Amino acid sequence: MSTVISSCNWVSVCHVDEVPIQGSRVVQHRSAPDIAVFKAVDGHVFALVDRCPHRGGPLSSGLIHGHSVTCPLHSWNIDLESGQALAPDEGCARKVPVKIEDDMVHLDLGGL
Numbered sequence: 001m002s003t004v005i006s007s008c009n010w011v012s013v014c015h016v017d018e019v020p021i022q023g024s025r026v027v028q029h030r031s032a033p034d035i036a037v038f039k040a041v042d043g044h045v046f047a048l049v050d051r052c053p054h055r056g057g058p059l060s061s062g063l064i065h066g067h068s069v070t071c072p073l074h075s076w077n078i079d080l081e082s083g084q085a086l087a088p089d090e091g092c093a094r095k096v097p098v099k100i101e102d103d104m105v106h107l108d109l110g111g112l
């Protein structure tokens with residue numbers, strides 16, 4: 001499922017329950033790459049630009065374990081908090097700031 005948004009800075013994108021546990025939801029923005037919103041098994045919500053730092057694979061289709069996601073293309077592991085690839089791999093997916101208010105997921109799109 002995806003959400004199309006049309007503004008910048010802090011934007012409400014969906015209800016927190018619309019992001020499945022150990023799953024993701026893709027948010028689309030007119031002038032920015034797709035954003036993957038993830039929810040870990042402990043309920044923490046993270047957001048990264050939906051592009052693996054290796055060869056651009058869709059991180060939103062990856063397997064979430066703990067606070068990291070495994071890219072579906074070549075199995076790099078990406079830290080959901082920082083976007084950094086975990087050793088021995090190197091690279092960084094762009095992190096998007098997230099906050100939860102009134103059970104809604106808000107993304108800061110000002111930097112995109």
Ligand code: FES
Nearest residue numbers: 052055057071074
């Ligand atoms: S594109 Fe993600 S590991 Fe290669």
